[in-house]
Amino acid sequence: MGCALAAFLAEDGASVRLYERDELAAGASGRNSGLLQHPMDEALAEVYTASEALYRELGHGFDPPAEPVGVLVVSEDPASLEPVRVDLAARFPALRAEALDPATLHAAEPALAEGLSAFVLDTGLPVPPAAATRAFAARARAAGAQLLEGTAAAPVRANGRVTGVRTTAGELPAGAVVVAAGPWTSALVDPTGAWRPIAPLWGVNVEVQLAQPPRHAVEEGGIQDLQHADDALDLLFSLVTREGSSALGSTFLAERPEPGEVAPALLQRGLRFVPGLAGTHVVSVRSCARPMSVDGRPLLGPLPGVEGLFVAAGHGPWGISLGPGSARLVAGAVLGRPGPIAPELAAARFGPLA
Numbered sequence: 007m008g009c010a011l012a013a014f015l016a017e018d019g020a021s022v023r024l025y026e027r028d029e030l031a032a033g034a035s036g037r038n039s040g041l042l043q044h045p046m047d048e049a050l051a052e053v054y055t056a057s058e059a060l061y062r063e064l065g066h067g068f069d070p071p072a073e074p075v076g077v078l079v080v081s082e083d084p085a086s087l088e089p090v091r092v093d094l095a096a097r098f099p100a101l102r103a104e105a106l107d108p109a110t111l112h113a114a115e116p117a118l119a120e121g122l123s124a125f126v127l128d129t130g131l132p133v134p135p136a137a138a139t140r141a142f143a144a145r146a147r148a149a150g151a152q153l154l155e156g157t158a159a160a161p162v163r164a165n166g167r168v169t170g171v172r173t174t175a176g177e178l179p180a181g182a183v184v185v186a187a188g189p190w191t192s193a194l195v196d197p198t199g200a201w202r203p204i205a206p207l208w209g210v211n212v213e214v215q216l217a218q219p220p221r222h223a224v225e226e227g228g229i230q231d232l233q234h235a236d237d238a239l240d241l242l243f244s245l246v247t248r249e250g251s252s253a254l255g256s257t258f259l260a261e262r263p264e265p266g267e268v269a270p271a272l273l274q275r276g277l278r279f280v281p282g283l284a285g286t287h288v289v290s291v292r293s294c295a296r297p298m299s300v301d302g303r304p305l306l307g308p309l310p311g312v313e314g315l316f317v318a319a320g321h322g323p324w325g326i327s328l329g330p331g332s333a334r335l336v337a338g339a340v341l342g343r344p345g346p347i348a349p350e351l352a353a354a355r356f357g358p359l360a
């Protein structure tokens with residue numbers, strides 16, 4: 007979010023400094039599963055369409071596949087899957103949610119275990135996990151933005167407006183501040199703890215190299231029900247492959263896990279869906295936190311109560327898919343353009359800051 011915003015704002019003539027306390031892509035934006043996919047929520051569909059178009063023209067080394075690979079939603083329980091498919095088919099005809107009988111499924115995806123039920127969605131562009139962040143960072147630099155890594159920052163406000171940011175080097179003035187700090191956004195916006203619409207939901211991914219990876223992105227049914235951090239799903243199987251490397255996911259945990267301790271459970275669950283995971287070479291294990299908002303939708307735009315303070319966070323499991331479209335909306339708001347941030351996505355919906 008931060009890098010896309012820095013790019014759009016700098017290209018529109020703003021003088022931009024981006025502060026990253028760690029290194030670029032240190033958070034979920036560098037450690038996700040790497041799938042641009044439709045978020046299966048009417049309120050987010052337009053932002054997704056806008057994001058896909060912005061990704062197509064991003065450049066700077068970002069190279070999504072020309073066509074979706076398709077998302078296979080799989081389950082061991084046919085009775086639970088079909089109502090989900092019927093619901094998605096009615097709500098999002100463009101996804102062409104199509105049930106696959108066992109023979110068609112096996113022909114389409116021989117890497118899957120026998121006896122699974124599945125439907126396919128016409129979406130899913132696999133990309134390397136940090137690719138979008140790195141490309142937007144390069145674009146932001148090319149447009150003149152300063153990207154300061156290893157520098158934590160916090161907004162400073164006085165008399166009802168933001169005056170700048172505070173870092174270890176002191177206070178620096180700014181006309182506007184956007185907090186795009188993922189799951190850490192709430193604490194930065196309101197250190198008193200009264201405003202807490204965003205919380206972390208930790209995920210672990212195991213990077214594997216499969217001899218015969220699935221051609222589709224594969225997800226266990228259930229992600230579409232993930233609305234907020236309290237929906238403790240614990241673990242859902244997913245597998246996204248790009249250029250011979252597959253991200254096996256993932257957990258949904260309120261507390262930060264020890265990645266190495268969680269990896270065996272992910273591999274064990276994955277085996278039920280993709281037998282080829284047996285004895286596969288584990289390249290790495292990584293964890294990161296989804297910025298989950300209390301209603302499952304991002305918080306975008308100005309925060310009433312503090313003039314000049316903006317938020318771009320809370321994208322939960324869909325931040326890579328929605329980042330550019332959201333950033334474009336927030337950049338417009340920062341620059342004072344009358345922008346169409348829908349009320350259900352506006353940061354203001356959680357009330358003014360005290």
Ligand SMILES: Cc1cc2nc3c(=O)[nH]c(=O)nc-3n(C[C@H](O)[C@H](O)[C@H](O)COP(=O)(O)OP(=O)(O)OC[C@H]3O[C@@H](n4cnc5c(N)ncnc54)[C@H](O)[C@@H]3O)c2cc1C
Pocket residue numbers: 007008025026027028029030031032033034035036037038039040041042043157158159160186187188189190194207208209210211255256257294295296297318319320321322323324325326327328
């Ligand atoms: C396991 C997993 C898999 C996922 N897979 C996908 C996927 O396939 N497709 C998809 O669309 N989404 C996916 N997501 C969700 C997506 O990764 C996130 O929604 C998105 O990366 C959030 O981006 P962000 O910029 O808001 O936050 P982050 O990526 O968390 O970035 C916030 C940054 O702020 C920095 N920061 C924090 N505090 C400060 C401070 N005080 N000063 C300066 N910097 C600070 C952090 O270091 C961090 O780099 C996945 C998430 C997880 C956990």
